[in-house]
Amino acid sequence: MSPALPEGEPVPPDGSLPSWVGGGTGGTEPAARGFGVYLHVPFCSVRCGYCDFNTYTASELGGAASQASYASTALREIDLAARVLHDAGLPPRPASTVFVGGGTPTLLPAGDLVRLLDGVRDAWGLAPDTEVTTEANPDSVTPESLAELAAAGFTRVSFGMQSAVPHVLATLERTHDPRRIPDVVRWARDAGLQVSLDLIYGTPGESLDDWRASLEAALATGVDHVSAYALVVEAGTKMAAQVRRGEVALPSEDDQATKYELADELLTAAGLTWYEVSNWARTDADRCRHNLAYWRGDDWWGIGPGAHSYVAATGAEPAATSPEDARVGVRWWNVKHPRRYAALLEAGTSPAAGRELLTRTEGRLEQAMLGVRLREGLDLAVLSPSGRRAVAGLVATGLLDGRAAVAGRAVLTLRGRLLADTVVRAITDE
C-alpha cells in the first residue's frame, strides 16, 4: 500500500512540457535555479508495518519488474528527461544535487547505483560540488559497497536508524541490529561520505527514556546530521490496522511534543542546529542541500515509479487572464507500479500519470507551506494579504518569532515548530 496519486490532467505520451514553460520571458532564469535529480528505488526486503512509501518486496512483485532490470529501466527515463527538458527550450543545467531514495536503494548492487549516477552525469553533467546522497538501511551496506559508491561520486549516505532500542525496532518491524549503527557510520566516514541518521519518535510503547537512549546512541557516533520524524500512522498500513484492533496504542500529542523538545535539547547541546522542523546539522555544509532546494522551490526531476517532478517556467503563461492566474510551473507524477512504469518506458512512452499546471497564486501557497518550516523562515511578501494579517496573531500566541516578523520574515519559535501545521494553515488560509 502507498498513498494514491493526485488527480491531474493527462501528460502527452512523449512527456513534453507545455510550450510556455521554456518560452516565456520575465520569470526566473533557469540557469539561476538549482536543478535536483531524485531517483526512486522501489524495493525493500521486508515492508515495515508503519511505512506507506511506494515500495515493494520481491514476493509482492512476483517475477515482474525485477530488481535486476531496474537500473536499465530508470536509465531510459533519464534519457527521456534530458530530451524533454531540451525540447522545452530550457538551457542545459548540470545537476546541483542527486538523491537516491526509496524503498531501499542499497538493496540494489552498488554497481547499479553507480550506473544510475553515471546516467545523470551523461544526461546533464554534475556541478563541481554536486551533493550525491543515497538512503540506506543499516543491514544493506558493507565497507566495500560504501567505498564503491564514494569512488563513483556519491558524497553522502542517510541511514534509517529509527531507534537504538530493540523493542521499539521490533514494533516498527525493522530488521537491523542496532549494534550495527556505529559500524556503518564508521565505514561510511572511512569511505569519505557525509553521514546522516534518520530517527523516528512516538512509536507505540516507546518511553521517554527509550527515545533519549536513541538520541544518545545517534550522537555517540559523532554524526553531523540527524532527521527526527514523529511517527505517522497512515491509513491502510499494517500498523493502522494494529491500532484499530487495539493491539498497539498511539502516543498522545503531549508525549510527541515532549519527545520533540528532548530531541531539540540533546541535538543542540551536541552542536547540531535545526534548519528545518525535522532536521538538524552541525554546520551549514552538513545540511542536506537536495532537501533544502526542494523546500525552497527549485526545479527537480523525479525518476522512478510514483516519483514527482517540478519545473518552473522561464516566464508566465501568455494566455493568462491576470498575472495571478498565469501558470508559472508544472508538476507531474509517474505511474506507481514498477511493472507499469517499466512497460511504458519499454514502449518509448513517458511514465508520467498526470500533471498540474500551477498558477502564481498556487506557487506562492506551496512556497509558504514549505518555506515556513525552514529556520531561515519565509519572506512575508510571499503571503496573501490574509496570510500576512494572520502573522500578528501567531506572534502574539508565541508561534512565530516577533523580531523576525518585524524584519519581514515568518520564522517559527520552538513552540511554533511543535505546531508547524497550525502555522501553515493560518498563513495559507485564504
Ligand SMILES: C[S@@+](CC[C@H](N)C(=O)[O-])C[C@H]1O[C@@H](n2cnc3c(N)ncnc32)[C@H](O)[C@@H]1O
Ligand atoms: C522511506 S524511508 C527510506 C529509507 C530506508 N528504507 C529506511 O527506511 O531507512 C525514509 C525515512 O522515512 C521515515 N519514515 C518512513 N515512514 C514513516 C512514517 N510513517 N512516519 C515517520 N517517518 C517515516 C523513516 O525515518 C525513514 O528512515
Ligand code: SF4
Ligand atoms: S525499509 Fe524504509 S522504505 Fe522500506 S518499508 Fe521500511 S521504512 Fe519503508
